[in-house]
Amino acid sequence: MKKTLVTAGIHGSEIGSVLTAREIKGWIESRDLPDVEVIPEVNLEAVENKQRENPRDEKDLNRVFPGNEDGTRSERTAHQLFQKAKDFERVIDLHTYGKNSWCVPYMLTDLEKDYNRNFCEKIGLKNAVQTGGKEGQLFIETSKLGIPSIIIEAGGAERYRDELEKVKDAVLSFLIEDYKKIQEEETIFYCHYERLSPEEEGFFEPKKEAGEEVDKGEPIGLLNEKEVRTDFAGFILGMKTTGKYSPDDESVAAVATRSSS
Numbered sequence: 641m642k643k644t645l646v647t648a649g650i651h652g653s654e655i656g657s658v659l660t661a662r663e664i665k666g667w668i669e670s671r672d673l674p675d676v677e678v679i680p681e682v683n684l685e686a687v688e689n690k691q692r693e694n695p696r697d698e699k700d701l702n703r704v705f706p707g708n709e710d711g712t713r714s715e716r717t718a719h720q721l722f723q724k725a726k727d728f729e730r731v732i733d734l735h736t737y738g739k740n741s742w743c744v745p746y747m748l749t750d751l752e753k754d755y756n757r758n759f760c761e762k763i764g765l766k767n768a769v770q771t772g773g774k775e776g777q778l779f780i781e782t783s784k785l786g787i788p789s790i791i792i793e794a795g796g797a798e799r800y801r802d803e804l805e806k807v808k809d810a811v812l813s814f815l816i817e818d819y820k821k822i823q824e825e826e827t828i829f830y831c832h833y834e835r836l837s838p839e840e841e842g843f844f845e846p847k848k849e850a851g852e853e854v855d856k857g858e859p860i861g862l863l864n865e866k867e868v869r870t871d872f873a874g875f876i877l878g879m880k881t882t883g884k885y886s887p888d889d890e891s892v893a894a895v896a897t898r899s900s901s
């Protein structure tokens with residue numbers, strides 16, 4: 641049984657996490673650590689086309705796990721990866737926000753399972769967020785088998801390299817004993833998060849930043865000059881940057897809260 645599987649590029653547009661995984665892979669190879677496998681470009685054709693879905697079947701790979709060996713390209717890729725992942729003791733899947741948005745580093749998993757919660761504490765990034773999760777995601781499906789599994793989201797466009805650097809350091813500190821230790825922070829567990837997706841299309845201008853706290857009802861930005869508010873107090877995980885907004889495939893912010901009420 642191998643120990644840790646690190647993946648990225650399940651969504652081909654998330655180039656920042658692909659680059660981070662390549663750096664992690666370089667470190668692992670230089671130390672010759674056979675218990676770790678890093679796959680930076682899981683969805684290679686999507687990565688080459690810098691698009692979220694696989695260009696052959698236009699499916700979101702992270703909705704079709706555990707896959708189907710006789711299915712479409714995405715379903716076959718999911719099947720192959722899932723069969724591999726079953727032989728690992730834990731799974732880390734790296735993602736970033738898409739273009740025109742960014743987020744602070746956070747771990748996303750089903751925290752109601754103790755093994756996922758413990759895994760988050762060992763990785764040691766500051767923010768861990770609960771999700772029941774949409775079916776068909778790698779971390780949800782491996783987690784169901786009892787394999788500790790998390791997504792790490794961080795950064796967005798190129799200028800958010802610092803966030804991705806933190807992810808690299810956290811993952812390598814976990815995997816390599818003598819890697820420079822990141823400053824250890826206590827992990828904060830958030831039991832709920834929501835993406836704010838106003839129905840109106842238009843121009844968005846943020847008034848808050850990812851990493852800031854927001855009060856209930858406080859404006860987080862302007863959409864077509866009108867205030868967009870949260871209906872609960874919380875911590876802003878991610879924000880859209882200034883620009884055009886479309887409710888079809890975007891949200892303007894993701895906000896997490898520690899209380900369940």
Ligand SMILES: [Zn+2]
Pocket residue numbers: 651654735736
């Ligand atoms: Zn993603």
